[in-house]
Amino acid sequence: MTKDIAAQKGKRDSFVSRWGYILACIGSAVGMGNIWMFPSRVSKYGGGSFLLPYFLFVIIIGFSGVIGEMAFGRATRSGPMDAFQKAVESRGWNGRIGKILGAVPVLGSLALAIGYSVVMGWILKYAVGSFTGSTLAPKNVDEFGASFGEMASSFGNNLWQIIGLLLVAVIMIAGISTGIEKVNKVMMPLFFAMFVGLAVYMLFQPGAIDGYRYMFSIDENIKNPVTWVYALGQAFFSLSLAGNGTLIYGSYLRDDENVIGSAWKVALFDTLAAMLAALVIIPAMASAGTSLFDGGPGLMFIHLPNLFKGMPGGTILVIIFFIAVFFAGITSLINLFEAPIATLQEVLHFTRAKAVAVILGIGTLVGLFIQAIVGEWMDAVSIYICPLGAGMAGIMFYWVFGPKFARKELQKGRKRKIGKWLEPMTMVVFCGLTAVVFVLGIVFQGIG
Template identity: 65%
Template sequence: MKKRDSFTNRLGFILACVGSAVGMGNLWMFPTRVSLYGGGSFLIPYFIFVVLIGATGVIGEMAFGRAARSGPVNAFGMALESRGKRKLGEALGLIPMVGALAMAIGYTVVMGWILKYAVGTFTGATLAPADVDSYAAAFGGMASAFGNNGWQIAALLLCILIMMMGIGQGIEKANKIMMPLFFLLFVGLAVYIALQPGAVAGYRYIFRVDPVALKSPMTWIYALGQAFFSLSIAGNGTIIYGSYLSDEENIPASAARVAFFDTLAACLAALVIIPAMATTGSQLDQGGPGLMFIFLPHLFHSMPGGSLFAIIFFVAVLFAGMTSLLNLYETPIATLQEKFNFARVPACLTIGIIGIVVSICIQGIVSGWMDVLSIYICPLGAGLAAIMFFWFCKREFVEAEVNKGRDKPLFPWFYPLCKYVLCPVCVLVLILGALNGGIG
């Protein structure tokens, strides 16, 4: 039997998991949420929810994947096998697997935008428009149906080429390069912004605590959504990365490091973007693609040294996006390998072709596509994974899997916390997302 590919060391695994978590939510949504919901008033509940979800959902999905040595389809099947319902479990496991593929396809569209803007910072095209309306028009043309085919295909081909090299030689090595560079570049940006006149007003806003905002239910709802989606628990990517871990790996310690560095990335983004807006007297009241591709490029255009700032920013964003894209595509690729005995390269090519064809077709509707996935499929996948592992697997089995590689057992209330708090939280995120049009 051929040995299953895996991460070569702890650092590679942690950086890969951090890469999967650090994405557009950290960069174009977190700073906006901090700005809209009272700075420190948002950070307080956000940190609370990061600790809760990191200490339950992230640990659980990593351990579930390692226990099954596979992605969600076989993992869910394993959970129901003792009840004679393996086929049902595998069918339910298709939900987060297909969700990962659909999310990867939507993310491919975004990566095409990022690649075009990153290259454009070197050629001058990204900062060429003169005003906000011109930036909006340029982005609108790019984000329309069939408006960015070449760059989108190039981004996906780069991703697939990395994945063809496997886990240790492809995904792990790519993350070992891109993640440290991402943090290094963003730290450099933060230092540069700190030296600009007017930046202090931005810091003052980030760290102030507004009692009214802190008491508002919406602050807590959006802090929950931000933490939940930022840590990438969806019953797919974290499970599949966990499946490549050895039994000697301390999963709770790894999960804590992933949560820490993901939160650090989000805070770095806020420390760059909010003070940068403050230097021009601008109000950060819009997130999403508009912030990344319209308002920030216009801001860079007007800043001293803006061209260099734009280069560093979009290259760093490209690294963050690519590492997330690798994780999203890994789940369907691994499923083809596990369930249909595909070799690695044919599996990557098959999923890559699907990704190219579908992503080109959805360019004009990608916003709605991603909304459906983030509102319904991601929390549903996370909830199903939590239920399978903490309700259908025996407590002794769960605790044994979580404690592998540890010198002493994890705290005794871990299992009931996951069973009776994490599972309802996943349901709550699903309901709140549906009621509010998305909270992630």
């Protein structure tokens, strides 16, 4: 089996630079959860009381789940279906079982991408509207809410949703090195630069210091189990673990790259993105003398535009904000679509262009019909499919291929020998956490 896997290397497109790969992984991880969910949870669960367990879970998951999916993809040079098949066949079992199981994270990635395409349509409309003036045209929060409600209704935003998918199609047809890698090399640095600029602006607003003080204080919430539950969910889903996106990007990675080194950089920059969003939004709310509203679309499309409208330079602020959010969103959407596209190339031997056309065609058709229920759609996928896919990928790599194989693959490209922490952290802690996330997601009806 090892020889069969090795024989396939060099036949697929790949990332041409280390930072191109890392930025693509960062782009896949940085998304709406960092921007519209993380700040609200920091606010709701006691600032530093939430940050401490969140940082802890990011470290644990980064050095177990993220490294595993990267190495799993690189070892098999394939997407989830073929990767799971190869893992099962390495034990002498029927590979068809692995292929069927691998379809779960592929379908989950497609379903999540379809829901995300609806959100990207909203973002694109607001980004363009920030230049034309329509984004800040409503006079008060009620009018902002009515405007968003109209857009988020059935078939309420068809044009911008289709335009967003066409942009994704152009990037993905170009391939990994000339499409995905190049786009992330531009968009991710710009995203961070724009949010740093927004954070610096908020630093000089009156009352912002109260927001900072709250963010980094610890209160009784640190003892609340619910705080830890949502910190776990935030870390898990923010790092894009689902047995699909990180795995497929790993399949395009060269053997001389250090997976563990790449993983900690992805975890670090994903956390920085979330912190930058919080450093913009929480001080802005404190400056306006308002409490942070519940996370989700309402925060980004209703309350923040209403807040920016009343601030000095609001027109510039809203332009920078929505362009940066667009960069974060489209890089995540590209990653979500890559797993099903690569699967059609591997399983049905479609050309890249044909696979993109089929998957984006399905995404467009289904996405237009779920505009009014996209929240429920995304919740169902994140609660039931994402942790299941991540858990199965962890079991396949760490248990079915086995600890010796996993250690050997993770050691590739790394000069320093991996310590004894690897097996307990990955086989026990991570695989156990995926089960915990799955159960808690059902109990709480979503923790991501």
